[in-house]
Amino acid sequence: MKHLLSAADLGHDQAVAVLDVAEEMAATQAREIKKLPTLRGKTVVNLFFEDSTRTRISFETAAKRLSADVINFSPKGSSVSKGESLKDTVLTLGAMHTDGIVVRHPASGAPYQIAHSTWTDASVINAGDGTHQHPTQSLLDAMTIRRRLKGGQAGQDLSGLAVMIVGDVLHSRVARSGVDLFTALGAKVTLVAPATLLPVGVEAWPAEVFHDLDRALAEAPPDALMMLRVQRERMSSAGGGFFPSPQEYAREYGLDAPRLAALAPHALVMHPGPMNRGLEITSEAADGARSVIVEQVANGVAVRMAVLYLTLTGAKEPGA
Amino acid sequence: MSYLIKGAALPSGRRADIRIAGGALAEVGGPLTAGPGEAVVDAEGLVALPGLVDIHTHLREPGREDAETVLSGSRAAAAGGYTCVHAMANTNPVADTAGVVEQVWRLGRAAGYVDVRPVGAVSVGLQGLHLAELAAMARSAAQVRVFSDDGQCVWDPVLMRRALEYVKGFGAVVAQHAQEPRLTEGAQMHEGVVSSQVGLAGWPAVAEESIIARDVLLAEHVGSRLHVCHVSTAGSVEIIRWAKARRIDVTAEVTPHHLLLTDERARTYNPVFKVNPPLRSSDDAEAVRAALADGTLDVVGTDHAPHPREAKDCEWAAAAFGMTGLETALPIVHQLMVETGRMTWQDVAAAMSARPALIGRVADQGRPLAAGEPANLTLFDPSARWTVEPERLQTASGNTPVAGWELRGRTVATFWAGRATVLEGEVV
Amino acid sequence: MAATEVLDGPDIGRAVQRIAHEILEQNHGPEGLVVLGVPTRGVPLATRLAAAIKRVEPGWDQALGRLDVTMYRDDLSRAPTRAVGRTELPAGGIGGIDGATVVLVDDVLYSGRTIRAALDALADLGRPKTVRLAVLVDRGHRELPIRADYVGKNLPTAAAERVRVLLEETDGRDGVLIEGAER
Numbered sequence: 001m002k003h004l005l006s007a008a009d010l011g012h013d014q015a016v017a018v019l020d021v022a023e024e025m026a027a028t029q030a031r032e033i034k035k036l037p038t039l040r041g042k043t044v045v046n047l048f049f050e051d052s053t054r055t056r057i058s059f060e061t062a063a064k065r066l067s068a069d070v071i072n073f074s075p076k077g078s079s080v081s082k083g084e085s086l087k088d089t090v091l092t093l094g095a096m097h098t099d100g101i102v103v104r105h106p107a108s109g110a111p112y113q114i115a116h117s118t119w120t121d122a123s124v125i126n127a128g129d130g131t132h133q134h135p136t137q138s139l140l141d142a143m144t145i146r147r148r149l150k151g152g153q154a155g156q157d158l159s160g161l162a163v164m165i166v167g168d169v170l171h172s173r174v175a176r177s178g179v180d181l182f183t184a185l186g187a188k189v190t191l192v193a194p195a196t197l198l199p200v201g202v203e204a205w206p207a208e209v210f211h212d213l214d215r216a217l218a219e220a221p222p223d224a225l226m227m228l229r230v231q232r233e234r235m236s237s238a239g240g241g242f243f244p245s246p247q248e249y250a251r252e253y254g255l256d257a258p259r260l261a262a263l264a265p266h267a268l269v270m271h272p273g274p275m276n277r278g279l280e281i282t283s284e285a286a287d288g289a290r291s292v293i294v295e296q297v298a299n300g301v302a303v304r305m306a307v308l309y310l311t312l313t314g315a316k317e318p319g320a
Numbered sequence: 321m322s323y324l325i326k327g328a329a330l331p332s333g334r335r336a337d338i339r340i341a342g343g344a345l346a347e348v349g350g351p352l353t354a355g356p357g358e359a360v361v362d363a364e365g366l367v368a369l370p371g372l373v374d375i376h377t378h379l380r381e382p383g384r385e386d387a388e389t390v391l392s393g394s395r396a397a398a399a400g401g402y403t404c405v406h407a408m409a410n411t412n413p414v415a416d417t418a419g420v421v422e423q424v425w426r427l428g429r430a431a432g433y434v435d436v437r438p439v440g441a442v443s444v445g446l447q448g449l450h451l452a453e454l455a456a457m458a459r460s461a462a463q464v465r466v467f468s469d470d471g472q473c474v475w476d477p478v479l480m481r482r483a484l485e486y487v488k489g490f491g492a493v494v495a496q497h498a499q500e501p502r503l504t505e506g507a508q509m510h511e512g513v514v515s516s517q518v519g520l521a522g523w524p525a526v527a528e529e530s531i532i533a534r535d536v537l538l539a540e541h542v543g544s545r546l547h548v549c550h551v552s553t554a555g556s557v558e559i560i561r562w563a564k565a566r567r568i569d570v571t572a573e574v575t576p577h578h579l580l581l582t583d584e585r586a587r588t589y590n591p592v593f594k595v596n597p598p599l600r601s602s603d604d605a606e607a608v609r610a611a612l613a614d615g616t617l618d619v620v621g622t623d624h625a626p627h628p629r630e631a632k633d634c635e636w637a638a639a640a641f642g643m644t645g646l647e648t649a650l651p652i653v654h655q656l657m658v659e660t661g662r663m664t665w666q667d668v669a670a671a672m673s674a675r676p677a678l679i680g681r682v683a684d685q686g687r688p689l690a691a692g693e694p695a696n697l698t699l700f701d702p703s704a705r706w707t708v709e710p711e712r713l714q715t716a717s718g719n720t721p722v723a724g725w726e727l728r729g730r731t732v733a734t735f736w737a738g739r740a741t742v743l744e745g746e747v748v
Numbered sequence: 749m750a751a752t753e754v755l756d757g758p759d760i761g762r763a764v765q766r767i768a769h770e771i772l773e774q775n776h777g778p779e780g781l782v783v784l785g786v787p788t789r790g791v792p793l794a795t796r797l798a799a800a801i802k803r804v805e806p807g808w809d810q811a812l813g814r815l816d817v818t819m820y821r822d823d824l825s826r827a828p829t830r831a832v833g834r835t836e837l838p839a840g841g842i843g844g845i846d847g848a849t850v851v852l853v854d855d856v857l858y859s860g861r862t863i864r865a866a867l868d869a870l871a872d873l874g875r876p877k878t879v880r881l882a883v884l885v886d887r888g889h890r891e892l893p894i895r896a897d898y899v900g901k902n903l904p905t906a907a908a909e910r911v912r913v914l915l916e917e918t919d920g921r922d923g924v925l926i927e928g929a930e931r
Contacts, residue, residue: 001829008517017831020831020832021831021832024816024832024833024834024835025832027834027835028819028835031872031873033872033873035872036819036820036872037819037820037868038819038820038824066819085630085633085634086634086635086638087633087634105635106637107635107636107637107638108518108519108520108589108636108637109518109519109520109589109635109636110589110635112588112589113589113590113635113636116588116589129519130519130520130637131519131520131521132518132519132520133519154834173519176517176519199515199516199522200511200512200515200516200522200524201511201512201513201514201515201516201517201522202516203513204513204516204517205516205517306832309819309829309832310829313824313825313829313830314824314825314827314828314829315825315826315827315828
């Protein structure tokens with residue numbers, strides 16, 4: 001695997017293989033000595049054009065646990081504001097003999113463009129691009145679900161499981177990569193959102209769509225329920241006017257006590273973070289026994305170690 | 321200089337020799353014998369078309385000479401078989417005064433490759449607030465007959481109504497860039513399945529169709545003439561078909577890229593495929609091909625939109641809209657419409673020469689190839705094969721969407737007002 | 749391709765049996781013995797070896813595990829990406845090898861680089877008293893100063909030849925083959 005740009009690029013077998021490696025990486029993280037020499041001598045740049053301390057720290061931890069040298073570069077505060085282009089930034093990194101570039105960018109497709117450009121021959125890992133993809137988030141979600149509901153043994157997928165994603169699907173890269181990955185792993189995916197927060201074209205996605213959360217919970221009971229972050233500013237006219245008020249959103253689509261009680265006993269509550277407590281999820285749900293939100297974060301490091309291992313080792317393919 | 325073109329196929333299919341002398345077609349028929357000092361052009365196997373007329377070209381000068389100049393754009397036009405182009409008004413300064421349109425017109429004359437017909441802006445500074453001095457532009461040396469805020473939609477229905485009414489005084493036309501601005505804020509590509517997957521903000525078809533629907537009704541109401549730029553959706557075609565059935569005086573254009581390409585191209589995130597209006601679905605592309613074939617869409621306009629490399633060498637969302645087209649339009653129409661039997665060469669001559677000349681009220685262009693007519697014609701070799709290499713094109717910009725493609729058919733010679741601007745495939 | 753079988757199933761069984769005795773003899777019994785197989789074929793060999801030790805010393809706690817060395821290899825940028833295997837330590841888990849006599853088990857000893865990686869991996873897991881190495885075949889061509897303590901069979905080979913160990917558990921039958929067109 002040279003790059004990880006989209007969950008859609010992972011077929012069933014490759015996705016399972018990544019999760020298997022992630023489980024092995026997780027096993028090493030229970031040891032006293034957590035550091036592995038695997039990527040010694042490799043340089044990984046965390047190129048974050050958009051703030052995300054959580055994701056950046058997760059990648060940084062993963063790279064350091066594998067003994068890579070890590071450089072954090074957040075052009076937002078430096079050269080981009082002076083007008084340096086994506087191209088020049090990447091050319092600069094290339095000149096420094098970077099092996100891997102972890103890219104977070106507000107523009108959909110920026111990691112794809114870097115990977116397919118002549119600007120660098122480094123491996124590119126998408127750490128979230130615009131409203132497109134966030135493949136490592138979906139991998140850590142899948143790892144969490146697989147481990148909790150299937151046992152986490154090597155070779156397992158998510159077949160027979162139902163995953164429900166609720167909220168702002170339109171603007172969510174987590175939802176897009178989730179639908180791609182979970183369905184590739186054999187799960188059934190259900191999306192729940194007001195039509196304003198679903199993209200035109202969603203009918204072609206391999207997912208069932210509901211506009212009514214209570215009906216969805218009754219008719220397609222989930223094994224894993226994933227609540228997406230909703231940005232409050234989306235309700236204003238300037239923000240697009242996607243919903244009338246936070247109160248109405250919370251009433252219609254928030255995970256509250258009655259909805260929590262309606263879940264099957266084994267069902268998991270998930271959230272990619274950061275949460276808007278009281279909007280898409282109540283504290284009762286976020287902190288309850290079903291919540292695996294903290295576990296998701298822990299699994300994030302293992303998944304990113306696996307992805308770094310799989311993209312940065314291996315002989316260079318001819319011409320790559 | 322006089323020329324004798326031997327053995328060309330006229331649009332009708334009839335073989336003829338053509339003598340060019342004194343800026344006119346002296347004789348068409350034959351066989352003709354070369355006179356003393358007359359250059360003979362062997363046109364065996366070539367199709368002779370009246371010089372092409374582009375109703376929609378961006379020459380960028382003044383203001384963005386890094387993308388294109390009137391000279392480089394004129395050479396590109398000639399290389400593509402054109403003898404007349406309409407230069408859009410979104411220059412810097414905007415072509416919204418007699419002074420600017422006359423400057424562009426004079427630059428065209430100085431370049432000397434095609435008839436450069438400036439388009440005047442509808443509103444001052446393309447701001448969509450106040451009518452520009454349309455009459456002054458119409459009565460200037462440039463004799464502007466097409467007004468457009470292209471790049472921007474004349475969104476205000478009152479301003480659009482006034483423009484349609486006002487241009488009646490000098491027989492001009494308003495060419496609308498149909499794009500409802502609120503529905504397309506931040507829009508990056510066609511809104512549909514592909515946009516939902518690649519995560520780029522959608523430009524819905526309805527944003528084009530709603531403006532066209534409004535405009536044809538306005539044109540009917542005030543009894544004026546409307547031209548719709550770059551029609552891209554099946555719904556727009558239906559509205560125009562309906563308007564024509566009602567005898568509303570509307571004409572419409574389609575670009576080569578909307579005939580050829582679809583939104584699937586956005587999956588590459590290559591900004592060369594970012595264009596406004598966006599590449600649409602395959603159903604839309606088929607609808608505009610069918611509409612061009614049946615005449616619902618009157619003309620092919622290139623919307624040739626050169627951009628410097630840095631405007632495309634960036635994130636999709638940050639890239640400029642637009643692609644070049646002058647040098648590839650005729651081969652694309654040939655492949656898509658003629659080879660497939662959907663259009664004859666007479667249809668092509670109408671859609672790419674006669675009708676655009678009529679829309680732009682260009683008297684000496686788009687004329688039939690007959691004795692006594694102005695010597696504007698192009699010779700096209702339908703059997704030629706060539707690979708599009710951006711750096712070898714005449715346009716100063718490299719943003720062709722068909723870079724690396726092998727195209728079928730190529731302009732061999734172009735004559736404008738009796739002068740050869742292209743001979744043996746080379747601009748002269 | 750020409751393949752010569754240099755050990756058959758009974759040969760392998762005898763070699764494992766002999767190594768078990770040698771280990772017990774050198775260790776003066778089973779005290780503190782931990783047997784770790786190096787994937788892939790070191791794992792079933794370690795299982796067989798542990799069983800053989802147990803037959804001689806039924807009181808042994810049969811401390812058996814597996815040590816995946818993938819993430820410690822020095823050729824990760826040269827070979828195709830390898831699947832990462834599982835490391836499992838015997839009861840006691842992390843720290844369970846502290847003070848133990850660890851016997852690493854692999855099928856073929858060649859350059860020594862796998863064992864170098866295994867020693868590094870072991871060091872991250874604890875501090876054994878002694879580390880010993882048992883291999884079914886030593887084919888020579890060492891690139892590092894590493895030697896085996898227990899060897900099933902020394903096989904002088906040419907570098908161009910390939911030694912293939914087949915085991916019932918992974919390959920359906922037991923045998924050791926040498927492949928190489930020039931032999």
